[in-house]
Amino acid sequence: MRSHYCGQINSSHIDQEVEICGWVHRRRDHGGVIFIDLRDREGLVQVVYDPDLPEIFSIAEQVRNEFVLRVKGRVRARPEGTVNKDLPTGEIEILGLELEVLNRSDTPPFQLDEHEKASEEIRLRYRYIDLRRPEMLEKIRVRAQVTKSLRRFLEDQGFMDIETPMLTKATPEGARDYLVPSRTHPGEFFALPQSPQLFKQLLMMSGMDRYYQIVRCFRDEDLRADRQPEFTQLDIETSFMSEDEILQLNEEMIRQLYKEVLDVDLPNPFPRMTYDEAISRFGSDRPDLRVPLELVDLGDLMQSVEFKVFSGPAKDAKGRVAAMMVPGGSSLSRKQIDEYTKYVAIYGAKGLAYIKVNELAKGIEGLQSPILKFLPDEVVNAILERTAAKDGDLIFFGADKAHVVNEALGALRVKVGQDMELMQGDWRPLWVVDFPMFERDEQNDRWTPLHHPFTSPKLDQLELLESDPGACKSRAYDMVMNGVELGGGSIRIHQQDVQQKIFQLLEISDEEAEEKFGFLLSALKFGCPPHGGLAFGLDRLVMLLTGSSSIREVMAFPKTQTAACMLTSAPSEVAPDQLRELSIRVRKPAAEEGA
């Protein structure tokens, strides 16, 4: 029905006859001539109808925004002075010779150019109109480009795309499952997968060697801005590969992706950092390396000071006292510092001590801080030395339980870095490795896995499982980009006795283990190869690549914060006989049921 896409016509087509199809983006009448900007997937082109062809001109007069047209015309250079350098097609226009209205359009609920005036609800209800905006189309296009690039890389490396079930058994990832009642097994339910973790491990036990899948996953959680009930994962698993080989392969994939999609060269190799180092230097296991600020430990200096705010945490094995030096930070106003104090309070910090370094040459006199009076001069001097603060800098302090200090200063670090425009570099990937196996669930007084219970401990630390589980490191790794966790994974446990020991440590009873993971434990008995893998959050990756602020922008048909689809009105009530067939009934709220 067409010879070209609108957006692909340029000076090389001058004097050619072209046929194009698309939507009326804008229509203007100017000097007795009608200008139509016709839009398709590839862009806009200007079509001109003049009154010399009265029949066609009168059709052109009737078209309105979002009408669907088929146009035949001749490409010509735009008259001097009307060239639009901002538009790829801006040097030419099409003299319309034929015009067919393929479909009409009512006045859209919002104009594409003015989408910001429409509420998000309206835009989601009329998603098919919002998606016509070039920016939205571009995000969907980048997403398709991303999956294409990832797939091709992995396939070229011998990975096989293998589908795993959607109707499956509840997974042990901790979040709430979406359930699907079974009609043929009354009273029983499938769960939609939170991830294909166990299936991909079973595929390794099946000898598939290299598996990947771009796969939908589901979590019935209360939604935050960056969560959706269904999301997409790039899932990867390999056998007989070392941790090192897996990291190399995956960063190579991401390097190729960035090159193909953004024409950006990422570092080769990605830097690697242990979890302990990341926490110590950045207060976070997904540090944004663009921020040139670091945490510095002061515990040793503070143990003996009288100021209890510092000495308390310094003496506490679970406490931390740290400083973060901000170059140029002495320019921060009292008001700004107050705001940062409120900001760190979100993370549980009870205050935000600071020292402004005005003039080092004056010694202590050259400093400005409410806490100076509590600290001996030699401690202050040691702090200045350790943070390498210079005139005009500022030092923030954190002193509390270690996790509070880490979260508060870790978040403050990024915020100050952004506010003060200190960011360095556009893309700063890294691997974080050597995660702890477990973290202590203080509330329930038990160990929980930091990743998932199939993560292998470091092979030389197996005895720590008995003696000091909290000190035992795992063979887990996360790929972090600009402070965002792009993906994570681990070498898995391939030995049945180790897997059982982990279950015991997590206080999963034999019965529970058998019921939930019996098939995995059984499979481990029959020749399970050493294996490991990763999962990348595809939506988050596309968000990063497209600079989107919401996951809803990178999905064609997202759901709202209450997990509803404005477009189709899902979920909705269903007929009583459908429920009867499924052997379930709706449980009405207590009040209603009583009535």
Next chain:
Amino acid sequence: MRSHYCGQINSSHIDQEVEICGWVHRRRDHGGVIFIDLRDREGLVQVVYDPDLPEIFSIAEQVRNEFVLRVKGRVRARPEGTVNKDLPTGEIEILGLELEVLNRSDTPPFQLDEHEKASEEIRLRYRYIDLRRPEMLEKIRVRAQVTKSLRRFLEDQGFMDIETPMLTKATPEGARDYLVPSRTHPGEFFALPQSPQLFKQLLMMSGMDRYYQIVRCFRDEDLRADRQPEFTQLDIETSFMSEDEILQLNEEMIRQLYKEVLDVDLPNPFPRMTYDEAISRFGSDRPDLRVPLELVDLGDLMQSVEFKVFSGPAKDAKGRVAAMMVPGGSSLSRKQIDEYTKYVAIYGAKGLAYIKVNELAKGIEGLQSPILKFLPDEVVNAILERTAAKDGDLIFFGADKAHVVNEALGALRVKVGQDMELMQGDWRPLWVVDFPMFERDEQNDRWTPLHHPFTSPKLDQLELLESDPGACKSRAYDMVMNGVELGGGSIRIHQQDVQQKIFQLLEISDEEAEEKFGFLLSALKFGCPPHGGLAFGLDRLVMLLTGSSSIREVMAFPKTQTAACMLTSAPSEVAPDQLRELSIRVRKPAAEEGA
């Protein structure tokens, strides 16, 4: 961890040291030497351990089937007389120099070589062992190759992979939906998609232009041998393309697929046949063109005969009388013909008349048939002429309601073709086009769509929608291969008034249309482009390409006939508080509830 895959080592590696990993497929002790066939994804290789290295030899002595090994050794030519021509690695063996047992294995529940002795239940329960069989691995590999080939073709043609929701609104495809209770909207349910039909149409309205997706679909139907509750569809939709262009593009994709996967050249172009012609000549809208048998109409000849079995259907507007000539068929025994008579009875045929042509030169005397006495000689001669029967041939007859004759002779045609080894050619694709828009649901006395209610009627037949809906043809098309429907689709309705007329004709009330498809009707108002597409059944395609007899063979983790997973024991009961959160309860069977 390895230098090569087991299956890829050959004479070119002789004298090289290699490292391989894999499973013990077989271990034999022979003449004081241990032979291990080591297996990985790419095949088998023979490793030899001799007692010269006593430490390693003693490890080798302990390995059993399905142990996971890491082997280092030197490739050498096999001694003369021991070369195995059937094995790609059969000219060489590896002299084992090192041996590490990466994992042990209990005795598997069945030996890979003897899987046929195990029940399907056991094989599904231990799917990860059954998948290790080279034949199963090959099917999974072909499946991955198929998706790779299809994706690359479509992406190279500018199609974008766009994901559509899994948690959505009930679809109108007729089959039973899988439902998912919503926690945040008590008493309401999502449905898992039976197909992304409406979403892909919405994507066209969004200007995406060319969409594809390899997507999971769900139908809660009673399962037959070739059905699974979840199955996979290659889903395609385009805007601004003619029917002809869509067919060309899709057959090009399938031609490329066959070339890449099977190295088979399919015809270019695929033959096209109208629905009417397919039914008339083959009794089926998905004819297997490998069978060189055709139906021939005899209605005109039979109207005036006294034999009511023939004249009745011949005079009935809904009846059909047809013949099918079988070359060489006069060799069929009475017993065989009796069996065919039983076979056509499955399709409702009340009998199976026939004429054996023994010797044409003898005229009527040269024929053999129970029905000759009922037919005038001139009718018999006309039948012989029309069927072009020769000495040694046989003519079968069908006379009944047309659909019974078509189904019975259509099925008989394929059966006789197979039994008598008449099949011609390996791969015989075709397009069936010009389907009727509607079929009559006699039971409910209403029209139902032959495809789905969004299929466009032929543009020159719009007036038939009013005057004679049964005669109105649609712009639907099916791709058929060897009697299997590989895929089907249509040009969709892009005009709101036409869509509304179709809903009226299908007796879908305005309220029902609004509730179920309101968003589509609304979208049709805002500049919907002409569009159309197809969906291919991926599982069926892979079955065909791998010569599999069951869909379960081409899925990694299939479900049983009762929609259960033997491996994970899904579905299963869930905790009461999970149901409470979802505002549902299990409805116990009446008897149990009373107790």
